[in-house]
Amino acid sequence: MDRILYGDNQFFAVNHISDAKSMEQSIRFKEDDAIIATLDQAIDSGINTFMCTTHDRIASVCNAVRSNPQKYQDFKIYPCMPYAHKYANAVTELGIQGTIKQYVPGNFFGSIFKGGKALVSKDYLSIMELLVDAEMKMFTGVNTPVIFLQNVITDLLLGLGMGEILKGFHDYVRKKYHVEPGFITMNLPKLAETLEILGIENPIICASINSANFRMSGGKELYEETLRTGKNRVIAMQVLGGGAIPPKDALSYVCSLPNIESILFGASSKRNIDNTVSTIQEFDKKYHNQ
Amino acid sequence: MSQNLKVALVGAGKMGLSHLSILGAHKNVQIVGVCDTSLIVMGALKKYTQFSTYKKFTKMLDEQKPDAVFVAVPTKLHYDMIKELLSRKIHVFAEKPFCLNPTQANELAKLAEKHNVVNQVGYHNKFIGTFKEVKRIIDSGALGEIYHFLGEAYGPVVTKKKDSTWRSNPEDGGGCLMDYASHVIDLINHLISPVEKVEGTLLKSIYSKYVDDAVYSLLKLKSGASGVLSVNWSDDTYRKMSTSVSISFTEGKIISDASELKVFVKNEGAIAGYSKGWNVRYITQLTDQVDFYLRGEEYSAQIDYFVNAALKKGPNSINTFKSAAHTDTAIALIRNNSKTRA
Numbered sequence: 001m002d003r004i005l006y007g008d009n010q011f012f013a014v015n016h017i018s019d020a021k022s023m024e025q026s027i028r029f030k031e032d033d034a035i036i037a038t039l040d041q042a043i044d045s046g047i048n049t050f051m052c053t054t055h056d057r058i059a060s061v062c063n064a065v066r067s068n069p070q071k072y073q074d075f076k077i078y079p080c081m082p083y084a085h086k087y088a089n090a091v092t093e094l095g096i097q098g099t100i101k102q103y104v105p106g107n108f109f110g111s112i113f114k115g116g117k118a119l120v121s122k123d124y125l126s127i128m129e130l131l132v133d134a135e136m137k138m139f140t141g142v143n144t145p146v147i148f149l150q151n152v153i154t155d156l157l158l159g160l161g162m163g164e165i166l167k168g169f170h171d172y173v174r175k176k177y178h179v180e181p182g183f184i185t186m187n188l189p190k191l192a193e194t195l196e197i198l199g200i201e202n203p204i205i206c207a208s209i210n211s212a213n214f215r216m217s218g219g220k221e222l223y224e225e226t227l228r229t230g231k232n233r234v235i236a237m238q239v240l241g242g243g244a245i246p247p248k249d250a251l252s253y254v255c256s257l258p259n260i261e262s263i264l265f266g267a268s269s270k271r272n273i274d275n276t277v278s279t280i281q282e283f284d285k286k287y288h289n290q
Numbered sequence: 291m292s293q294n295l296k297v298a299l300v301g302a303g304k305m306g307l308s309h310l311s312i313l314g315a316h317k318n319v320q321i322v323g324v325c326d327t328s329l330i331v332m333g334a335l336k337k338y339t340q341f342s343t344y345k346k347f348t349k350m351l352d353e354q355k356p357d358a359v360f361v362a363v364p365t366k367l368h369y370d371m372i373k374e375l376l377s378r379k380i381h382v383f384a385e386k387p388f389c390l391n392p393t394q395a396n397e398l399a400k401l402a403e404k405h406n407v408v409n410q411v412g413y414h415n416k417f418i419g420t421f422k423e424v425k426r427i428i429d430s431g432a433l434g435e436i437y438h439f440l441g442e443a444y445g446p447v448v449t450k451k452k453d454s455t456w457r458s459n460p461e462d463g464g465g466c467l468m469d470y471a472s473h474v475i476d477l478i479n480h481l482i483s484p485v486e487k488v489e490g491t492l493l494k495s496i497y498s499k500y501v502d503d504a505v506y507s508l509l510k511l512k513s514g515a516s517g518v519l520s521v522n523w524s525d526d527t528y529r530k531m532s533t534s535v536s537i538s539f540t541e542g543k544i545i546s547d548a549s550e551l552k553v554f555v556k557n558e559g560a561i562a563g564y565s566k567g568w569n570v571r572y573i574t575q576l577t578d579q580v581d582f583y584l585r586g587e588e589y590s591a592q593i594d595y596f597v598n599a600a601l602k603k604g605p606n607s608i609n610t611f612k613s614a615a616h617t618d619t620a621i622a623l624i625r626n627n628s629k630t631r632a
Contacts, residue, residue, distance in 0.1 A: 012529070017572040018550050085530055091304045092447055097330055124334055147477055155584045159311025162338040186583035190315065214574045217583040226393075242549075244574035 001049070001146065005078065005235065006042045006273075007266035008052035011035045016242030025268065030214075032060035041270045043075065045277050050079040051206075051264055053150065059138040068140050076233055080148040080184060081135040104130050117251070125168045132172060137228075146204055147173045148182040155187055158194060167198045180204055186218045188234070189226045196231065204233045206264065211253035212241035230259045237264040248279060255283035294320045295600050298356035299612040300347055302326040302335065305412070307360035308584060312593050313360070314339075315582035319597060320385060322354040340378070347371060356380060358408070358600050366462045369394045375403045381408040383593075387472045388614035392622050395615035408606045409601040411614035413476040415533060417515050417588035417595070417623045419576030420551040424544055425481055425533065427553065432560040434541035436482055439517035441474040445531035447523040451497050465501030467493060467621060472520040472535055475624075476617040480608075481535065483513035488627035505624075507624050549573045565604035 009015070013026035029035050039061065041049060058079075065072045090099040104127055121236050137148070149169050157165050166183065173181035182204035183193040195203045208215035209223060215238055216223050225235060239254045240247060253264055263280055267273045297319050299310050306326070313319045325344040326332055327499035331342045344350035351359075351374070358381035361371055365387050375382050376398065388411050389395040402409035415421050427433065447470065475485060487510040493502035504522040511517065523531075534547035543554040551571045558566040598604030 014529070016549060017574060019547050020533070020550075022529070023527075060469070071558065077363065088304070088530075089446055096303065125339065152585060155582075156311045159313075159315040159582060159584060160307070160335075160339055161314055162334075164338050185343065187315070190582065212574055213579055214518065214577070215583060218581055219579055242574045244572045 001233070001235070001262045002047070003262055003284070004047055004277055005049045005051045005262050005264040006039070006047045007237070007268045008050070008055070008058075010036075010268040012053070012055055013056070016238070017244060021062065024194070028042050028268065032057060036061060036064050038268060040047050042273050045270070045273045047273070047277065048074050049076045049078060051080060052085045052147070053140070054081045054135040055083045056081050062138050062140075062142050069140075075141045076145055077139065078146045078148060078182070079139055079144055080135065080150050081132065082150060082153065083135075084150055084152045100127060103134065120279065124165070125172075128165060128168055129172050129176070132169070133176075144177070146180045146182045146277045147177060148184050149206075149208065151186050154183045158185070158187060158191055162175075166195070167200065170200055182206060182235075184237075186215050189218050189222045192226050192229075192232050201230065202233055204235065206235035206237050208238040209234075209236035209254055209260065210239050210241040210245060210250060212245050212250075214238065214241040214244070222283040224257065227257055227259045232259070233261045234259060235262040235264050236260050239263060240264060247276065251276070251279045252283050255280060256283060256287045266284045293601070294318055296320050296322045296354070296357045298323040298325070298350055298351075298354055298358075299360045299362065300325040300517055301361060301363035301385070302328065302331045303362060306360070307331070307594065308579070308589060309360050309362060309383075309503075310341075311584055312565050312582055312590050316593065317581065317599060320357050323350040325350045325481075333597050335449055348374065351375075351380070352380060358383065358596070360543070361385060364462055366470065369398065372398050373401065376405050376407060379405050379407055381596075382584070383410045383412065384410045384614075385609075386476070386614065387468045387618065387621065388611065389618050392615060395611065395618040398573055399611035399615045402611050406521065408596065409611040410596045410609045411601070411607065411611065412478075412592060413473060413609050413614070413617070414588040414592050415473055415477045416480055416608055417591040418503060418576070419558075419573050419587070420546045420571070421477065421481070421535075421550055423571065423576050424537070424546050427544065427561060428481055430535070430561065432541070433539035433544070433553075433555070436513065436515045436537055436539050438515060438538045439478065439482060440536040441478050441517060441519050442523045442535075443470055443474045443523075443531060443533040444528045445470065445523055446507075446526040446528055447531075448497050449524055449526045451499075464610040465498070466503050466521060466523045466570060467505045467624060470523040471505040471519060471624075472617055472621060473531075473536075474519060474521055475543075475620045476614070477533065477535065478511070478517065479616045479620065480614060482515055482517075483511040483575040484539070484616040485509050485623060486512045488623045489516075491624050491629045493625070496522075506625065507627070509624075511619075533567040551576065557578075 011029045012026050013022040015022040170181040184206045188207035213220045236254050240250045264274050321341050323342045325347050336343050337340050358377050361384040369389055372382055378536050489508040491507040494504040496503040503524040507519040509517045537544045541556045545552040553563050553569045577587050580587050599606035
């Protein structure tokens with residue numbers, strides 16, 4: 001994985017500290033062209049990996065990538081699935097069964113639901129696989145070396161003790177897409193422990209890591225301890241603590257930690273993208289002599 | 291294992307599964323049973339988890355004898371189930387909205403007190419760092435008297451005409467007033483004072499046939515403060531539910547949502563750590579770390595609070611049945627008011 005990954009929160013009005021900022025972003029990135037132009041600026045700044053949720057609008061980015069193979073030859077996308085709000089709003093409205101009916105393609109489950117029959121385990125894994133395929137459809141012909149499960153699903157399954165489904169996702173991504181599976185989580189220590197028990201070696205895990213101790217469940221010290229084991233390929237996200245930490249301090253902390261393979265960040269202006277990239281490079285030199 | 295609380299869940303829908311996951315990761319909780327009628331959900335739990343699953347609620351109680359039960363079934367089923375639990379002296383965490391009417395809510399609140407069991411309702415906003423800070427500032431009295439407020443919530447739940455579900459049936463606890471506005475009403479009850487009188491209400495149906503999609507109401511609180519309630523669950527300019535309050539004081543103003551708190555202080559030195567003029571604080575500075583995170587710190591924090599109370603390690607004063615009954619009373623006042631003025 002590249003050292004620096006570019007995220008998509010700014011494009012979809014995800015802002016952890018301000019609703020007003022969310023709306024500004026929503027207006028600024030109303031047109032898909034605005035997203036693609038900003039991505040191009042990120043590429044100009046030396047970034048080659050875009051990590052994004054499987055939001056409907058990413059389809060336009062994929063179209064742009066497919067129609068300019070030369071321009072985007074080194075460009076990679078890490079899809080993170082599912083776009084949770086789509087399903088969360090559907091569950092509120094239609095219930096769990098109704099949502100599965102709406103989003104699982106084909107008529108595979110129609111007969112099962114009608115008959116009121118209990119599902120067997122093969123069926124659950126099939127549901128998962130069909131949902132993964134549905135989310136991956138828009139990425140056909142795009143280079144996606146890592147496919148992530150979003151934190152809301154990873155952590156839901158983690159708490160429920162449904163490790164087998166996490167393993168099922170992991171195995172399916174490798175088998176069907178021949179790429180690396182990854183997990184986003186807000187509970188790095190617990191997930192790392194669980195994946196190890198499931199026999200998943202050196203997993204790719206993306207988690208909040210910041211000096212503010214924000215969204216680091218169990219606390220910063222426990223996270224640092226997990227990092228020191230060196231048993232996981234870790235991507236640090238929310239490194240700026242939602243924007244509450246001054247960028248220099250924030251990046252210095254993350255760069256100083258051991259065994260963080262990549263740093264994920266989002267920014268909407270060329271100036272902020274450049275600043276972040278050069279600051280990370282500067283601290284990497286200082287701490288890792290890279 | 292004597293430190294562990296034996297917990298069961300009834301209702302494994304969206305909120306139920308979210309609670310179950312947090313409980314499953316909780317170091318002081320042992321999950322003894324899950325009850326629901328959904329074949330697909332129960333099948334998955336049976337196959338992939340260690341939890342004992344039940345179709346019949348009373349059978350689960352008889353067999354597992356839980357110390358506490360999380361009730362996350364539709365509101366219309368709350369009254370009978372919770373009454374059963376209270377009669378067995380089982381601690382209860384109930385999802386919101388609490389009951390279909392204030393009579394039921396008050397009866398359950400009295401019963402819970404009589405049986406001396408821990409009782410809590412899932413109005414999670416009170417566990418959000420920004421709103422906790424709003425409460426602290428209000429209670430300090432530093433900004434003087436509150437004369438007016440604006441309580442708002444917007445989100446994209448019903449954004450087109452669709453088939454009906456229990457949420458679209460007013461008798462089942464559906465509609466924006468019951469499901470969405472209840473959060474804001476409860477927050478106002480908690481932060482300022484309970485709603486005492488309703489001066490005018492518009493319940494609007496935008497896409498739904500049988501229930502309200504928006505609530506606009508003019509309220510009077512017991513404290514004498516007045517306020518406007520503006521809630522709309524058919525607003526797709528929001529990505530997810532967004533709740534906010536704006537409170538006008540004689541000596542300042544507070545504007546807060548779940549992520550950002552803005553405080554205007556008229557007099558220097560009124561609140562320690564805040565200076566004259568506007569002060570901005572973010573959730574990142576105001577939130578306490580939790581042991582396990584799913585969808586928001588507040589969901590774990592409210593469960594920690596309940597578990598601690600049930601294990602006699604903490605108080606049971608936030609989100610009690612009694613406070614939820616105030617909210618149910620306010621909901622009834624607003625609904626009746628909308629009918630009389632129609």
